[in-house]
Amino acid sequence: MLYGQAQALQDIFANLARRAVKQEYLKQWDAYMRMALRAQNQCRMTLETLATIKNPPVLFAKQANFVAGHQQVNNGMPSAAVEPSRAGKSQFAQSRLLGKDNGERLDTGAQSAASEANQDLETVGAVNGSKDGVR
Numbered sequence: 001m002l003y004g005q006a007q008a009l010q011d012i013f014a015n016l017a018r019r020a021v022k023q024e025y026l027k028q029w030d031a032y033m034r035m036a037l038r039a040q041n042q043c044r045m046t047l048e049t050l051a052t053i054k055n056p057p058v059l060f061a062k063q064a065n066f067v068a069g070h071q072q073v074n075n076g077m078p079s080a081a082v083e084p085s086r087a088g089k090s091q092f093a094q095s096r097l098l099g100k101d102n103g104e105r106l107d108t109g110a111q112s113a114a115s116e117a118n119q120d121l122e123t124v125g126a127v128n129g130s131k132d133g134v135r
Helices: 002-021 026-054
Strands: none
Touching: 002 026
């Protein structure tokens, strides 16, 4: 039904646009073009509605509240005292930082080899800066 309506509106647009081209005076041309563009817009909205019905937008809802009144929401990690659900034991991936195991820390004070880029650069001198005093 919507596709038939869109086709009819497209035909109306084409007919009114043809009539507008044949007009001698601006007032009649303007009236026909306004009606033609309204029919074209209605056709666009009808086809958009048809596309929305055929392919509805996907909504990823993390939490939906359908209960009127007070409700308790537990979004945190389950505690050890809570028994696992019947569906099976949930496995939570342990966060890893750059491949280090839990408890190990990265050594940020260790020196590393110089990279191949910017080989002409030197390290900054002691407390007073470089020897030549140029920034």
